[in-house]
Amino acid sequence: HYGFIGLPIPIYHPALLHEIVQILNKICPGCKSLRRRKVNSRGIL
Known part of the structure; x- marks a missing residue:
């Protein structure tokens, strides 16, 4: 069971920042x- 904790602000995974x-x-x-x-x-990016 992984569970879930509701937080007041979004928390992003550090590896995806x-x-x-x-x-x-x-x-x-x-x-x-x-x-x-x-x-x-020159039209080049």
């Missing part, structure tokens, strides 16, 4: 859509 930060950095906080990639003058 890097991936969570990467995903959140790709989402616009204003409109909640994916951000576009920046392209330099």
